[in-house]
Amino acid sequence: MFGHFRFGHIPALIAGSTMAFGGLWPMFDPRGAMLDFGFPARVDTPAAAPVFVVGNARTTCLGFLMLLFYSRQQFTVVDTCLAVVGAYAGAVDSYVVWKEGNPRMALFRLVSSGFLSTWGYLGWTAAAGR
Template identity: 40%
Template sequence: MFEDFTAWHIPPLFVATVTTFGGLIPFWNAGYAIEEFGLPKRIAISKEAQAVMITGSGRTTALGLVLFTFYSQGKFREVDTIMVILAYLGLVDGYVCWREGAPGKALFRAASGMLIAAWGWFGMTS
């Protein structure tokens, strides 16, 4: 598994780690996760929003696990492909934060998504 490891693999492994484990935070404290995401307190205290955050984060964790799985199988092109697709999530996250009055978080999320996608687009892992 790690015989092919290079420093170029650090960014996708970092993305896999933060999506897998960061996606677990709402299971223990959904209100905190919502605020950390960049949304206002009025949303964070909503039990309905917390439920949606937990289900969405479960899907995020699943994407992180897929990245780890493909990486461990040496399927680096597949890892790059998923990294490209993650651009969509960054743009959606940015849009939601922007719409809810958190332009700084919106910019960070959208830009991060684009950087992750660029890594995959240019095949930096494979």
């Protein structure tokens, strides 16, 4: 999987692995995962945990798909995933965390997802693979 590794692939690999493996955490510790995501402690309700787990299952799928496309050297697909997920999910995550009262985490999410989205939009993973 890593025989074609270039340093320009690091952002895509970090994003893909974070989504793939980080998305599993809510199944084992929903409260801890919600707190780490940026939600305040008051969000810890029995009704919120299953919704968070189900939502993160989709995130895990996207992460594994990015890693699969990377392993197949389909770097333009990886860049497309970065651009779309980074822009849309990053903006929504940031907005929700901001509205729930954690502006520092919201800003971190916005900046980091904006960086990843821009990286993918500009096609820098694919460019590094050439």
